[in-house]
Amino acid sequence: MLMVEGLMILSCLIPAFHFGDGTWRGITLSGLFTLNVGLLMLVRYHSARTMHDRRLAYLLVVLMWIVLALFGAIPFMATGVLTSFTDALFESMSGITSTGATVFASVEWLPSSILLWRSMTQWFGGFGIVLLVLALVPSMGINKYSLYTAEASGADNTGKQTTSTASTVRQTLGVYILLTLLFVFLLCKSGMQLWDAVNITFTNISSGGFSIYNDSLSHLTHLQQYIVALAMLLSGVNFAMLYNLLTFHWDRLRHKLEQFRFYIGLYLVATVFVAIALSTHMGYSAADAARLSIVQTASVLTTTGSLVADTSYWWVPVTYLFVILSLCGGMAGSTTGGLKAMRVLILIRHVRKILRDRLHPHAVNPVRLNRTPVSSHLLTNVMVIFMVYVMVIFAGVMMLMLCGINATESIGAAIACITGYGPGLGISGGFGCYAHFTTAAKLICSLIMLLGRLECLTLLILFIPSFWRR
């Protein structure tokens, strides 16, 4: 992993040389350093492989993300654009978890190599989450592919999905790269510079949300905004689904159809509401309201966090709705954060099941997803993750308030960080940034981002005493 990152940092040299902005020395240093440590780790890991067990897997994953974030912070420090380590860590964590919260009040003065680095961390992080699910889910007692590939009950019933992790990763990576290329191409076609197109695609296809312009998406033409909206929406779709779509295995699509329908349905309903609200309460013309709503709702639901306008001035219910939508997030097995459409769907179905159970105590009413009963393992997993999610948000808000941040901003920041949306509420929302947060608050936010990306449980498990017991 670290080696890949080192290579990526080195690849940032290209723009550094190309634009001649004098940061190449710092970038090279950090790149080489990361590469070296990566090699060392690889050697260590090979020797440790024999004792690979469940606990080690959790520890490894958590450490991996922390180490990635730490090393990702080096370029910011080495080039001197950020002087405080906390800031660099925050920015790097925000990138690697594809959150998109930033400490830069203005990004336009940053050297281009740094801009590319920010975009790349997000692109890398966006893909990492898919890998993460693959690596971790099996050890949660749920079928290996159940969250990722197909329907909730596990793919092995159908016998059609590929069964090896390696090939799944290959598929996913293929789709991811293909999508990236496609949107770079589309954006270039629509009259954008290659440099802009690459950066914008990187941050939006990974549902990250860093921008190379202070005014984010509003810098773009309308057509380009729609293209980006499409990119964001696709990033919220399950990768296996996209793969099946691309390879014409349409019969397999139905395994995810309900979840997809829920995701798109939620998007449409929210878009209509936001459009109406914008035109009636904000005085936008109908066309503008529709455009803003289509693009921004896509950005929120997929927890991207790219902004088509300064949303912090929008009507309060709309910003509130955005918070709720970002909590829902896109489909499971996509790059988005949040709870994921599948979990929300299962939770809703579960409530319905309980209602039916009470009215007809003797009837058998399993929770179904795509006409297949959801296994009790998955059900408890979903419920536990939801509750832990809520608890982490509470704890996060409380800690942020302890750091002296006001209520609105604490709520906004905690939720934006855990879901990976990015912009919070108040000063840290909209085109604003997190620069005014205290050091402690930034660290807490970084921690919440990590928790959100690792879906809470993976990190929390390290704090269970029996984890460390022999």
Added chain:
Amino acid sequence: MRRFNWKLIAQVTGVLLLYLAAGLLLPLVLSIYERDGMQFAFAVSGMLILMAGLFLRNMVGGKAEYRLRQDESYWLTVAAWVVMPLFGALPYLFTGVTQSFTDALFESFSGFTTTGSSVIRHPEELPPSILAYRALTQWVGGLGLLLFVVALLRRLGLGAGSLYEAEFSGTQQRKLHPRLAQSVTRMWTIYGLLTATLWGLLMVQGVGLVDAFCTACSTVSTGGFTTHSEGITALGVHPTSTVTVFMFFSGVNVAILYRLFTLRWRHLWRDGELRTYTLLFVCSVALCTTAFFLEGNGFSDSLHFSIFHIASTMSTCGYHMPVPTHWSFVVSVLTFVLIVIGASAGSTGGGIKLRRIIIMVKYIANYLTRMIHPNVVFHVKVNNEVVESDYINKVFAFVFLYIVFIIGGGFVLTMCGCSIPNAVCMAAANISNLGPSPLINTMGGSLDYAVLPHVAKWTLTLLMLAGRVELFALLAVVSPAYWRLRLPKARRG
């Protein structure tokens, strides 16, 4: 398949209304005695309620079959909790203490659901009869409207059990006596004793008759209507401490209070929920005091306020007193969490209920351990009794639904012009039947609900009702799935 038993529902609701009419005698007598000019309003609304009650009981109800299915018990719960506050709003309308029908309904719902949110700005200017009536509605709502009739409808047999369950829905409240009617009677006895004790104590401490009565009723029912706009401190220092103690106890399961009264103290401490309740109380007070002290308030002020505030919040009573000079936002979050958690199961308080939270937290801890050791078998135990996994699923569904209601209610409130934190806090305070909390003040809102637009009042009313009937009953009645399941059978008749 038997026809849907509308008649019984009408009959029971009618009986409840008759009780309400009888209850109106108290403010009527008080009004005549005090000569505050409200006697006609009470008499007229009393007559109307009496007529409505008789009509429902005899004409609609008629000869009802004394059997109750599960779905019918939901209807009965919702019907009772809607019809009573609806008619209970009449006195407010006729006496003219509220500005509009919405206000009257809001006040009435807030009373019966023991929420305590009020549209009346200066309660001390109200005639004593109205104050007594407000407190009375809370007292009646405190233990649950349906428990009134359970004792009465002995003929119901199994159906009464489901009513009892509907009133303590899903919290697995233990009976105090093998016979349902007996245990309900005991509950009412405890409840009455507690109220009388507090009333007496307050009188001894020099509070006026009416004030003491109102405060006692509102405290024991965890309602929280006050008789003074500046809060409970207007009664004096000692009465405030007395009320604090009683608030704490009203958040405890009535079944446990029964043991307390029958001097079986040995069993008392064995109850896991009571232990958690006490522990949570002590920890919260400690945290709250520290937070206030660090903000620069005096230690004794911080301690006094913290004890009062935490007792009021945990029991979802919702009395308020002047807040310390420097508010701490840590306390805001703590308060919010406590509001959502609520009181013990089987108490008069609202919220998710501590018992459910204990089960949930234990289950999550087990789950994390199971992630490491997948083959270990775990049970969640409360009071040394294994909780079934079915029940755990219900708990999770309930908590999820609770959060959805708060978020949804908050959404409507933001559309009415509240800020996001304020909207969420207000929604939480009302669904947990807490009502006024300094939390809302510190979030930039106002405890004066009169200033809210009508839509917001209706939303809050709905939330109070939802919280009081514990969501599922309300949801069952309005859910399309329910109708789909029920209608074909009704047609077959």
